[in-house]
Amino acid sequence: MKFIHTADWHLGKLVHGIYMTEDQRYFLNKFVDLVEEEKPDAVVIAGDLYDRSVPPTDAVELLNEILFKINVELKTPIVAIGGNHDSAERLSFGSSWYKQSRFYLSGKLESDIQPIHINGVNFYLVPYAEPGMVRHLLNDESIHSHQDAMKAAIGKIEKHLNPNEPNVFVGHAFVLGGQTSDSERTLSVGGSGCVGSELFEPFSYTALGHLHSPDAIKHQKVRYSGSLLKYSFSEAKQEKSISIIEMKENGQFDLRIRSITPKNDLRELEGHLDELMDPSIYEKQNVNDYLKIILHDEGALIDPINKLRQIYPNVLHLERKIAMTDMKKKHSFSSVKEDKKSELELFKQFYEEMTTSEFTDEKNAVMAEVIEKTLKEEAGR
Amino acid sequence: MKFIHTADWHLGKLVHGIYMTEDQRYFLNKFVDLVEEEKPDAVVIAGDLYDRSVPPTDAVELLNEILFKINVELKTPIVAIGGNHDSAERLSFGSSWYKQSRFYLSGKLESDIQPIHINGVNFYLVPYAEPGMVRHLLNDESIHSHQDAMKAAIGKIEKHLNPNEPNVFVGHAFVLGGQTSDSERTLSVGGSGCVGSELFEPFSYTALGHLHSPDAIKHQKVRYSGSLLKYSFSEAKQEKSISIIEMKENGQFDLRIRSITPKNDLRELEGHLDELMDPSIYEKQNVNDYLKIILHDEGALIDPINKLRQIYPNVLHLERKIAMTDMKKKHSFSSVKEDKKSELELFKQFYEEMTTSEFTDEKNAVMAEVIEKTLKEEAGR
Numbered sequence: 062m063k064f065i066h067t068a069d070w071h072l073g074k075l076v077h078g079i080y081m082t083e084d085q086r087y088f089l090n091k092f093v094d095l096v097e098e099e100k101p102d103a104v105v106i107a108g109d110l111y112d113r114s115v116p117p118t119d120a121v122e123l124l125n126e127i128l129f130k131i132n133v134e135l136k137t138p139i140v141a142i143g144g145n146h147d148s149a150e151r152l153s154f155g156s157s158w159y160k161q162s163r164f165y166l167s168g169k170l171e172s173d174i175q176p177i178h179i180n181g182v183n184f185y186l187v188p189y190a191e192p193g194m195v196r197h198l199l200n201d202e203s204i205h206s207h208q209d210a211m212k213a214a215i216g217k218i219e220k221h222l223n224p225n226e227p228n229v230f231v232g233h234a235f236v237l238g239g240q241t242s243d244s245e246r247t248l249s250v251g252g253s254g255c256v257g258s259e260l261f262e263p264f265s266y267t268a269l270g271h272l273h274s275p276d277a278i279k280h281q282k283v284r285y286s287g288s289l290l291k292y293s294f295s296e297a298k299q300e301k302s303i304s305i306i307e308m309k310e311n312g313q314f315d316l317r318i319r320s321i322t323p324k325n326d327l328r329e330l331e332g333h334l335d336e337l338m339d340p341s342i343y344e345k346q347n348v349n350d351y352l353k354i355i356l357h358d359e360g361a362l363i364d365p366i367n368k369l370r371q372i373y374p375n376v377l378h379l380e381r382k383i384a385m386t387d388m389k390k391k392h393s394f395s396s397v398k399e400d401k402k403s404e405l406e407l408f409k410q411f412y413e414e415m416t417t418s419e420f421t422d423e424k425n426a427v428m429a430e431v432i433e434k435t436l437k438e439e440a441g442r
Numbered sequence: 443m444k445f446i447h448t449a450d451w452h453l454g455k456l457v458h459g460i461y462m463t464e465d466q467r468y469f470l471n472k473f474v475d476l477v478e479e480e481k482p483d484a485v486v487i488a489g490d491l492y493d494r495s496v497p498p499t500d501a502v503e504l505l506n507e508i509l510f511k512i513n514v515e516l517k518t519p520i521v522a523i524g525g526n527h528d529s530a531e532r533l534s535f536g537s538s539w540y541k542q543s544r545f546y547l548s549g550k551l552e553s554d555i556q557p558i559h560i561n562g563v564n565f566y567l568v569p570y571a572e573p574g575m576v577r578h579l580l581n582d583e584s585i586h587s588h589q590d591a592m593k594a595a596i597g598k599i600e601k602h603l604n605p606n607e608p609n610v611f612v613g614h615a616f617v618l619g620g621q622t623s624d625s626e627r628t629l630s631v632g633g634s635g636c637v638g639s640e641l642f643e644p645f646s647y648t649a650l651g652h653l654h655s656p657d658a659i660k661h662q663k664v665r666y667s668g669s670l671l672k673y674s675f676s677e678a679k680q681e682k683s684i685s686i687i688e689m690k691e692n693g694q695f696d697l698r699i700r701s702i703t704p705k706n707d708l709r710e711l712e713g714h715l716d717e718l719m720d721p722s723i724y725e726k727q728n729v730n731d732y733l734k735i736i737l738h739d740e741g742a743l744i745d746p747i748n749k750l751r752q753i754y755p756n757v758l759h760l761e762r763k764i765a766m767t768d769m770k771k772k773h774s775f776s777s778v779k780e781d782k783k784s785e786l787e788l789f790k791q792f793y794e795e796m797t798t799s800e801f802t803d804e805k806n807a808v809m810a811e812v813i814e815k816t817l818k819e820e821a822g823r
Contacts, residue, residue, distance in 0.1 A: 158539050
C-alpha cells in the first residue's frame with residue numbers, strides 16, 4: 062500500500078509582503094502530475110492547508126481545484142487534517158459530503174477518533190487542537206499542555222487499536238527535538254508546545270505537519286514531510302521534498318523521497334554590488350527567485366535596492382555584512398546581526414511581512430508616537 | 443414534481459447587536475422536520491445563505507449541519523445559489539463534491555449555465571453577481587447595470603431552453619416594484635440595482651431571493667419566498683413563510699404556503715410604562731420576543747430601558763411617542779420620527795447594529811472628535 066505524505070501547504074501565504082499563491086499554483090499542478098504518475102493509494106496532508114483561518118479567496122479556489130483534481134479526477138483518496146493555521150470549523154464545512162468520494166477531512170478534533178481504512182492501512186486523524194479545547198472535549202481536567210492533550214488523544218485511540226495491522230497516525234504538532242524555522246507560528250506562548258516522540262510508539266508511521274524541514278527530527282517512524290515551499294529565509298538551504306511511503310502488511314515501510322522544482326526558488330545571495338550587477342554573474346541564475354541579498358561593500362551606496370531590483374525583481378530583503386576587522390565602522394551602516402531591534406523596527410518588519418503595503422514615513426511617524434507614548438506610560442507606573 | 447422555495451437565511455446575522463444563530467438553529471431544525479414531512483423532490487435556496495462573506499464559525503457549522511440533514515440524511519436534492527451577502531468563492535468551495543449527492547450549489551456565476559434536471563424540471567441557477575463581473579465574464583462591454591447583466595445571462599440560457607418543459611429560474615436580485623425592508627443591503631450605490639420582471643417571462647416559475655417579504659412583488663410566476671426570520675423591525679408585521687410548489691409537466695404550478703413558528707418573534711410593543719410592567723399585560727405574551735418598545739408616557743422617566751428589560755430581556759430598541767397635540771413639548775425628549783440624525787447618532791446606531799459591544803462614552807468621545815475634525819476639514823475646503 063503506497064501513500065504520499067505532505068503537509069504545510071500554507072495557501073495564501075505572504076512572504077515579506079508577496080503573495081505566494083501563483084508559486085503555490087505552479088507547484089501544486091506539478092504535484093498533481095506526480096500523483097498521476099505515482100498512482101498512490103492515498104495522499105496524506107498533515108495540516109496547515111491554508112496559512113490563516115480566513116484565507117484569501119484565490120487560495121480557497123486553488124485548494125478546491127487541486128483537491129478536486131487529485132480526489133475526483135485522479136480518483137485518489139485524500140486524508141487531511143487541520144493545522145494551527147487553519148480554522149477548524151471553516152475547514153470542516155462539507156467534510157460529510159467529501160468522504161463519499163473518499164476525501165477524508167478532519168478539520169476539528171472529535172472525541173471519538175475512528176480510523177479511516179484504505180487498502181489495509183488504518184489512518185488515525187488528529188487535527189491540531191489547543192489543550193484547553195481538548196480538556197473540554199474529553200472532559201479531562203488534568204489536560205493542560207500539548208503533551209497532556211496528545212497523550213489523552215492517543216490513549217483513546219489505543220483502546221481500539223489493533224497492533225497487528227499497519228496503523229498510521231496523522232497529526233500536526235511540535236515534536237520534541239524538532240528544528241524550527243522562522244515561518245512556523247509558535248504553538249504556545251509561555252510554557253512548552255512540545256510533545257514527546259515516544260507518544261507515537263504504537264503507530265507504524267507518524268505523518269506529521271507543523272515544522273517546515275523534512276529533516277526536523279531524526280526518528281525511524283515519526284516524520285515531518287516538510288512544507289510545500291520555502292516560506293522564510295531560514296529555510297533557504299532546506300531541501301523540500303515529497304515523501305512516498307510503501308507500507309507493508311506487517312507495518313514496516315520503505316521511504317522514498319521525490320522533489321519538485323518550484324517556479325522560483327527562495328535563497329540568499331552574497332557579494333559586492335558590482336559583482337551582483339555583472340551579467341556574467343546574473344545570467345547564470347534565475348533572476349526571478351525570491352532573494353535575500355547580503356552586500357559585502359563598505360561605505361555608502363546610493364539606492365542599492367532599486368539598482369538590484371532592475372536585475373532581480375524579487376529582492377525581498379537586503380542586508381549589509383561587515384568583515385570582523387571592520388567592527389569599528391559598525392555603527393556607520395546597518396549590520397547583518399542586530400542584537401536587539403527597537404520596538405519600531407520590530408513593528409515595521411512585522412507589518413511588511415504581514416501586508417502587501419509599504420510602511421510609509423507617515424505610518425512610521427504614527428507608530429513612533431504610539432510607542433513613545435506607551436513607553437512613557439510604562440515608565441510612569 | 444414538488445419543490446420547496448426558500449431564501450435569505452442570513453446565517454450569522456446580528457440584529458441590533460444580538461446574534462440570531464440560536465434562533466436560526468431552532469427554526470432550521472423545524473424546517474428539516476417540515477422537509478421530512480413534505481418529502482419534496484428538491485429544496486431551492488435562492489441566495490444569502492450567510493449574512494456576510496466571512497460568517498462566524500458557528501454559522502458555518504449550522505449551515506453544514508442543516509444541509510447535511512436535508513441532503514444526505516433525508517436524501518433530498520438541494521439547489522442553492524450565492525446572494526449578495528455571500529462570498530462567491532468561499533461558498534463555492536467543495537461544490538464539485540456536493541453535486542455527487544445531488545446538492546447543486548452555484549456560488550459564483552459561470553459563463554455557461556447548464557440546467558439541473560430534477561424529476562422532469564429544469565433549474566437554471568444564476569447566483570448574484572456585480573454587473574462589472576458579468577461584463578468581464580461574458581466579455582460584453584455593453585453590460586453596465588443589473589438589468590443589462592440579467593438580460594445577458596437569461597439571453598444565454600434562452601439559446602438552449604426548451605419551452606415545452608417546465609423551467610425554473612433561481613436568482614438573487616431586486617426585481618422592479620419589489621418592496622424593500624431595512625435588512626436588505628442595497629445592490630447599487632447610485633444608479634438602479636433593479637431588474638424588470640418581464641425578463642423572467644421564458645420561465646414557468648422564478649424562485650427569487652433578496653427581498654425579505656414573501657409579498658414583495660405581485661406576480662403570477664415571479665416570486666420571493668421571503669427571508670427565514672424577521673431581521674428588522676420594518677419586517678415586524680410580515681408573515682414569513684415557506685413556499686411549496688407543485689410543478690406540472692406543462693409548466694403550470696400550484697402554490698401552497700406553510701409557516702413555522704420561530705423561537706422568539708420580533709415585534710413592536712406600544713403603551714405606557716406602567717401598563718407594560720403590569721403582569722396582566724405581559725403574562726399573556728412571550729416576554730422573550732425581540733422587541734421595539736414605543737412608550738406613550740410624557741415627561742421624564744427614570745431608566746425605562748432597564749426597568750423594561752427586567753420583564754422583557756430582549757428589548758432591542760426603545761422609542762417614545764408624542765401625541766400630536768403635545769408637539770410643543772417635542773424637544774423635551776426624543777421622538778419617534780427624527781427627521782435627520784447627526785453623524786454621531788448615525789455612527790452609534792451603525793456600531794450597535796454591527797457589533798455586540800457597547801458604544802461607551804469613551805468611544806463616543808473618540809468618534810465625536812473624529813467627526814468634528816472631518817467636518818472642519820470639509821468646511822475649510
